[in-house]
Amino acid sequence: MATLTREKNSGPRDPRAPRKSFWRLVNPYFYLLPAMLVMAIMTYYPMGYGIWMSFTDFGLKNLRIDSAPPNGVGFQNYIDILTGAIAIPNFDFFYTLSFNLFWTFSNVAFHVVIGVLIAVLLNAKGLWFKGIYRAIFVLPIVIPTLVVARVWRNMFDPDFAAINQFLALMGGLVGFAPATFHIRWIESVTPPIPGIPLPLSYFALLITNIWLGWPFMTIVATGALQSISKDFYEAASIDGASPTQQFFSITVPLLRPAMVPAIIYGITLTFNLFNLIYFISGGGPLRQTEILVTTAFRLVNEQRLYGIAAAFAVFIALILLVITLITNRISRATESYDA
């Protein structure tokens, strides 16, 4: 109290007073400074440089410090990407983009449906060993994706690996010869289901990613399920609603607010799931399971077309921006959803 009055009385002549308010004003920026400095050098400068690179023919010849600067090519890189005039066999931007979108939504749909169903199953009253199951089902989340992908890649080996051996074991029980199950999961080019132009490796990737993805949705759904009041179900069953009716008119709508952010998170994660695709199918066969981020990596790592890779990254950024704007809209719409 004493200090307060003293400061007040001393007025503007006290040099401490204006300085203090100056620090108050500057302090927030002071706290931001280290992070902003690092981001300016390591994030924003490379991004800006990348945009400049995307308008040049930056290649291996321009890599050395003393080499000549690259030539400006205007929008040629962007046009080349869209028209497929790039020195990668079977390069088709629009095929890759549509496969990427299909890959994302088909995976997330499986994750959500399986994840919610298992969460509901685990939430059943009087079920034994709930805790044990919940502890085991968290395993796919905690193991690094890179290792998971590499292990599954070997499990899909046609000759020596677990999937085909297991199928042969099961098939043997009903009298199939083991040779029936010499399935070339990754390399096979002909689509397994006639009429659907998807290679077998897509299904191998899908199986792996379902294994990887549903437990997260189960965790989110379990949290939401436990917060649903039992009164709703009681009232519904008194009114004569069947368990199926209860599921669709109570559980599903009340899960929605919790699931929408999880789904959005799943969509962005799956859209950029580099590790899984690069380590299992490598985008094969014939680039049919390539997604945008694996293509971007190839452009840098194998083709060394740095200018084109930079332009490709701009496309990825624009597409992700559109996806984010759409999903933000959806999540805002559900925020106001009245349970």
Added chain:
Amino acid sequence: MPNQKQAAWKTASAKLTNTESQIVGQKMTLPKQLFFQALLLFITFTVVFPILWVVSMSFDPKADVMRPTTLKLIPDGFSLQAYLNILKKPTSNPVDLPTLFFNSLLLAAGSSFASVMVGVFAAYSFSRFKFAGRQVLMLAVIAVLILPNVATLAPLFVLLNRVQIDLGDITFNLRNSLLGVGLGLLTTLLPFSIWNLKGYIDTIPKELEEAAMIDGCSPNQTFFRIMLPLATPAIAITAFLGFMSGWTEFYLSWQFLTNPQNFTLAMALYNMTGQFASSTPWSHFSAMSVIIALPVSVVYLALQKYMSGGLTIGGVKG
């Protein structure tokens, strides 16, 4: 006394659930229970199948199993021979396992430590101060989060390649070093850490800081004496998620590093499978998988209950 109370409460609640389940008609019958158990056992089998497969192969007493010809989920015996065999030279590159392990550790710990130490100040600023330009700066941080790390691969490669570090005896190209890879990781790891920490700090009640302020703490004292101790769990979790992303980092190191002495575990694992690894026994590959996955998985499991609330689970986009 408390025991009696608890017991009374238990019987009361048991009665309640009994009547409740009678009303709802949800008491599980034995056939239904068995059906559910069978279903859950099947799901459990699919979950543990790949894990058992790879773990049992790594412990197989025949330590140089080139390719397994039969399906074995439980090994015939137990031996660490496969682990010992990859100690010296896990891949065809002239580098031993301890070096690979140390490189991965250095990369992951270094980048995650840097991102958290720098990030926590910015996170505090975003969470607690009101200042001009706050919205714009926050948007600038989130905008980066949308982008996958691959998007900045080409410019990072080109720019870091131009930096020649000269420290008298030690000269190296920044691109071709673990330091360069770590800096490249920070490109997206730092914004992630800022955002993640801000989310946590937002949930810490302001009252404690306000009390400290009233007691005469300056904003800086409040930060160091009140906020930092309170945010320690959040910092630990954010640091761990960053560690996970550095531990399994692949494309930056694969693109940047050419000296085998700088290679990481993730790169070695990539080298041990696929079409160019026909001479690598799968038991070696399995042992390597376990070495990479086990330490982080155990820590993740231990931390998992602290993370289940938010969307931070799953960590940094890869």
